[in-house]
Structures are given as C-alpha cells and as structure tokens.
Amino acid sequence: MRTRAPFSTAPCLVARCVRGLEPALAAEILRNGLGTITRLGHREVHFSAQHSALEATDLRTADDVFVLAARMPDPGPSKTDLNTALTDLAAQADLRHAPTITGVEVSASFLGRRNYNRHDAEDAVGSALASRLNVPYHSRRNGSAPPPAYSGWRLTLDGTHATLLLRIADHPLHRRAYKRHTIPGTLHPPVAAAMAHLAEIDPGHIVLDPCCGAGTLLIEAAHLQPAARYRGFDAAQASLQAARANAKGLKGLPRVDLRRADAGALPLKDASIDRVISNPPWGTQVNPSGLLARDPARLWSELRRVLAPKGIAVVLIPDPGALTSAFKNGLTAVHLQQVRVSGTHSHLTQLRPR
Structure with a gap:
C-alpha cells in the first residue's frame, strides 16, 4: 500500500x-x-x-x-x-x-x-x-x-x-491490488478478512471454500496464514476464471487450488478439511445452482461430512434462521455477529461439528 x-x-x-x-x-x-x-x-x-x-x-x-x-x-x-x-x-x-x-x-x-x-x-x-x-x-x-x-x-x-x-494512503484500503476481476455477489475484502480471522487458521490446515466465487475469501485467508493449504470449488466457470485471475501472481503466498465442482456433492473425503470459509449463494445476489438449487440443505450436510472432528466453518448467512438446517445436519453455532454487506444485514457465524 x-x-x-x-x-x-x-x-x-x-x-x-x-x-x-x-x-x-x-x-x-x-x-x-x-x-x-x-x-x-x-x-x-x-x-x-x-x-x-x-x-x-x-x-x-x-x-x-x-x-x-x-x-x-x-x-x-x-x-x-x-x-x-x-x-x-x-x-x-x-x-x-x-x-x-x-x-x-x-x-x-x-x-x-x-x-x-x-x-x-x-x-x-x-x-x-x-x-x-x-x-x-x-x-x-x-x-x-x-x-x-x-x-x-x-x-x-x-x-x-x-x-x-x-x-493516510493514496486510496481506500478495501481496494485490494489483487482484486482485478469481479463477479455478481463478490465479497467485500475486509469482510472476507474478518471471516478468515474468525476461522482460526493454523499452519498446515487445509482450508476450503466450496462456493469460492472470485476467490476473495481464500486470498484473504492466505494473506492471514500463508502456511496453510487452500482449496476452492465453484460450479460456475466464470467464477473460477475470476478467482484464478485474482490469485495469479500473489507473491509470497501459497498456491490456491481452484476446481469446478458442485457444493452439494464435494469431491472430498470425509473429515478431510480443517477449516471452511464460505459466502454461499443464498439467492439474494446470486442464485444457487446444481444440487443446491434443488436442496439448499445439502450444503450443510456436505460441510459436516468433510469437516474434521475439530474443524471450524465460518459462513456468511442472510439471517439466523438459515442455521436451522445446519443444526439438523450436526453442526452447532458458537459465534454469531451481524454485519451490513451490500446494504443488507447479514450474519457471520462460526460453526463446529457436534
């Protein structure tokens, strides 16, 4: 800066x-x-x-x-x-x-x-x-x-x-140099940074974003903890193209592995992920696709399946009522805070497996 x-x-x-x-x-x-x-x-x-x-x-x-x-x-x-x-x-x-x-x-x-x-x-x-x-x-x-x-x-x-x-600086701090490509619903970088802090990422952790969009969450997390490993999936090719372009050339940071996949059927083994950070498509700015379009609750069952026993998921949700499905699928909320994103009230929640 x-x-x-x-x-x-x-x-x-x-x-x-x-x-x-x-x-x-x-x-x-x-x-x-x-x-x-x-x-x-x-x-x-x-x-x-x-x-x-x-x-x-x-x-x-x-x-x-x-x-x-x-x-x-x-x-x-x-x-x-x-x-x-x-x-x-x-x-x-x-x-x-x-x-x-x-x-x-x-x-x-x-x-x-x-x-x-x-x-x-x-x-x-x-x-x-x-x-x-x-x-x-x-x-x-x-x-x-x-x-x-x-x-x-x-x-x-x-x-x-x-x-x-x-x-102090010559432009606002939220204008990240890496974020040259954007898509509808892309996350505000300071909010992504707050989510990465809330995820408590340690060296060696495998960190997943199942709906990675333009890659903002994974890139902010990599800035916070460069000694972790980062994986991102998205069903939309345009999102992956934006994420790859944003992640390209991040000097001194780990490579972010980005692949196409449906968040309702993640190509991952059970209990293989230490941390999840995600801003899922809830239908406000971006509509869900694939299996989530038919059954949004599949997101929570997949997160519970891939999370390690001591894992943490930090997810941006539109309202606390969205957690009902998370609870039914074996996740429990240990932190909840309201933030204002894109002119609407949303909630940052930290979840752990029961």
Whole structure:
C-alpha cells in the first residue's frame, strides 16, 4: 500500500469499517500492536498510534484509515448553519501530520435526517479546506472521479460530532491490488478478512471454500496464514476464471487450488478439511445452482461430512434462521455477529461439528 509520505506518527488515527466489524477491527489493531483504542463509534475505531502511522495501512478488516484532523459539535439538520460550522471545522484542522497537498476531495456521510445532502456538506468543508491550503477543490456532486494526486478527506456527522479526517494512503484500503476481476455477489475484502480471522487458521490446515466465487475469501485467508493449504470449488466457470485471475501472481503466498465442482456433492473425503470459509449463494445476489438449487440443505450436510472432528466453518448467512438446517445436519453455532454487506444485514457465524 503506497502512502502519501511523510506520514510517520499521528496523535490519533481513525479506521473506518463495515457496520458490525468494529470489534473485529479493534481486535486486529490490538493484536498487531498498532496502538491503544480510544473510541469505538459507528463504523469506526479511534486509536493512538503506537509507532508509525504507516503500519495502519496493513489493516485487513478496515475499509480505510485516516488521521483525525478536527472535531467539533455536529451542526445539526439545518442547512442554514452548515456552511459556517464546516468552515470553522476546516479552519481548526490540524495539518501538522499532512503531506504536501496538491488538491482536495471530500467524501461525507451523516446519521439522521438533514435539510441538506452529502454533497452540500462535502462542498462546504472541501471549499474551505482548499481555500485555506490554496489548492484546487474537486466536488463529487457531478459523479466524476477526483484526480489521483488529490488528498482524500472524510467528513462524518453522527448527531453528536462533526469529524474531519485525512486519508493516510493514496486510496481506500478495501481496494485490494489483487482484486482485478469481479463477479455478481463478490465479497467485500475486509469482510472476507474478518471471516478468515474468525476461522482460526493454523499452519498446515487445509482450508476450503466450496462456493469460492472470485476467490476473495481464500486470498484473504492466505494473506492471514500463508502456511496453510487452500482449496476452492465453484460450479460456475466464470467464477473460477475470476478467482484464478485474482490469485495469479500473489507473491509470497501459497498456491490456491481452484476446481469446478458442485457444493452439494464435494469431491472430498470425509473429515478431510480443517477449516471452511464460505459466502454461499443464498439467492439474494446470486442464485444457487446444481444440487443446491434443488436442496439448499445439502450444503450443510456436505460441510459436516468433510469437516474434521475439530474443524471450524465460518459462513456468511442472510439471517439466523438459515442455521436451522445446519443444526439438523450436526453442526452447532458458537459465534454469531451481524454485519451490513451490500446494504443488507447479514450474519457471520462460526460453526463446529457436534
């Protein structure tokens, strides 16, 4: 991950994430010794950098990481007060840790009803920042992409605070370099990374994704534990082509074995798999095919069959009710957490054989 030098240390960093992954992100920050957690918020974790802020760009469960530049009370829902408040916010921004800035672009989000849209907020603080720095401002209002050299700023209004953040890296962390090919229903990489952490993969483990899609889960798991062995199956040739293209050329990582197969009749021996990680086709974005189209419960019976006695399966499900078939097929859930994926609520579940 290339960064905009000279970021070295920062008084406070803010990592943004998918809703529901805040605890997983905080755990990754602590596990990697990156700093001390100072606040957990809506889709964000605040922490003081232990060493170099550059180390935070290696976070796998984060969508993005920023320096905290300024914070003040939320200006509220009225558009009348917006420009004055956000001009003051830009004036308060601490730029001591900022690199050379050639231009400004801002992405904003807010909670609650407002008498303005996000573009109004972006333009108010962005124009004030650009004026203060004497550089151009790029508005997102017309949908055009900003010039690549422009610094990325993030504005959040959560009903209590207005917070202004400056991105550390030159692009959001969730944009993985390997993910050049995508398919419908492809998994968000930070969610895949959280699932890989939840799977507790050890060196030597054989890790399976029976519905591998574009390979995101297996590739994220390989980044986490390169000393394991990875196998992926999918019934769709287009998915396998995307997965092979994404996995190709991953230096320093194990080869991912990708083959065509039906997840309802896996070509594997009983109790031969240590870990399963999967985002099955539940019919929301991608419809099941093959044997699963006729009997979705076959997925759970196959997972139970191939899992070793001490195995773990981490599966993304649409709702807890989907676990009924898993329980009937000899699996028990030991962890369940809600996340928001592609605008809908889903659940990460860790299952073990009974």
